[in-house]
Amino acid sequence: MHNLARAALILMLLVPAGMAQAHHHARCVVDDRDREVCLFNPARRIATLSPGATELTYAAGAGEQVVAVVSYSDYPPEAKQVASVGSHTRIDLEALVSLAPDLVIGWVTGNPAEQLETLEALGMPVFYIEPRTIEGVASAIERLARLAGTEAAGQQVADSFRHQMAQLKTRYAEREPVTTFYQVWDEPLMSVNDQHLIGQVMQLCGGVNVVGEQSRLVPRLDDEAVLAANPEAIVAGGMGEENRHWLTHWEQYPHLSAVANNHLFFVPPSLIQRPTPRLVEGTRILCEQLDSVRQQREAL
Incomplete structure (x- = not known):
């Protein structure tokens, strides 16, 4: 990023004060890069950096907390009204930082690694997703819900997904x-x-x-x-x-x-x-x- 210092200043000015307040019970999950991500408060300003990440975050019950998406984030329809910060292959970091997210949902193999590293260097928690299995999809919903404080809604969607996929597996097994x-x-x-x-x-x-x-x-x-x-x-x-x-x-x-x-x-x-x-x-x-x-x- 050509203007890292300016971006850092924007973040310091706009980041919610609650992010700096350490609570005794952190919300910790392991992301799809096997990294532990912990938040001291439920995320209230979430940036989703792929269409799949956007959809999963809404599925986890945290749609109202999404403040930034990338191009082609078209589901659910209300996601199209959220500010776009570029594409999954090239993120407008200044635009993203100006929105002061307290959680960034990255795509393991789809987002530019150096850009996500820049965000982490600015102090933004980055939760990487890339489900490789059917169970991984359900787990991603549960983990996102944990970070967003929407566990009940996320659990319901994850359980429904597991149940429906299991029904299809049984139907076509033979x-x-x-x-x-x-x-x-x-x-x-x-x-x-x-x-x-x-x-x-x-x-x-x-x-x-x-x-x-x-x-x-x-x-x-x-x-x-x-x-x-x-x-x-x-x-x-x-x-x-x-x-x-x-x-x-x-x-x-x-x-x-x-x-x-x-x-x-x-x-x-x-x-x-x-x-x-x-x-x-x-x-x-x-x-x-x-x-x-x-x-x-x-x-x-």
């Missing part, structure tokens, strides 16, 4: 496997491995990830790798909630199983690419899509 390719990006072509949260959702639905054994969490691939795997289903998220154009790319390969059988599927990205309670809806859509592949098999 279904026949469907070889599946999930496209997370187009140029370069990118997917996910079995350790990724989306990969785990595929497994829950009975999908067999054709690139699941890749060593990278988000591997870069080429068309030839997909053609060689010949998945029964191709699923894409696209750049927008209604934008399916990534799927048309595959139609140039009519002998690809997913193309020949019209098994090119779209799931709105916010429902499956964000680690939030709406993952229930995205999982349900994906499971139903893979079930349609099984039904067509049976009809032949």
Whole structure:
């Protein structure tokens, strides 16, 4: 940050006095970088630095405490009314500091590390999130609620999420496997491995990830790798909630199983690419899509 001294002064002037008052019972949680984060008072001014972090914070019952978000923080709708401080890849630190957050929710692999380190150097508590499992999503909600003092509301949402995902897991546990390719990006072509949260959702639905054994969490691939795997289903998220154009790319390969059988599927990205309670809806859509592949098999 080119004007660190000025930012520090702004923070000292605007930070709530309560942050400086040490209470006997600190609120401590472990974040997704295995760091303990402690607050002496419930957070009252929260900055969320990814759309997923914004959604999780609202899910934890702390929406009214959010004072800063980043671009594409569009759910719930009221989040669009909160001040934006740039994008998750480039944060306007002066704008953020001027809002005097007493808690920053960072994204482990999505936010610039040096910018979050700057915020920590200014004395702002940074809680890093990046749920890698279904349980991790529920746990993130509980931990955020702990920091925000909204435990009851957060616990209710976390328990409901666990219950609904468990129901889907039971429903699809015995279904026949469907070889599946999930496209997370187009140029370069990118997917996910079995350790990724989306990969785990595929497994829950009975999908067999054709690139699941890749060593990278988000591997870069080429068309030839997909053609060689010949998945029964191709699923894409696209750049927008209604934008399916990534799927048309595959139609140039009519002998690809997913193309020949019209098994090119779209799931709105916010429902499956964000680690939030709406993952229930995205999982349900994906499971139903893979079930349609099984039904067509049976009809032949």
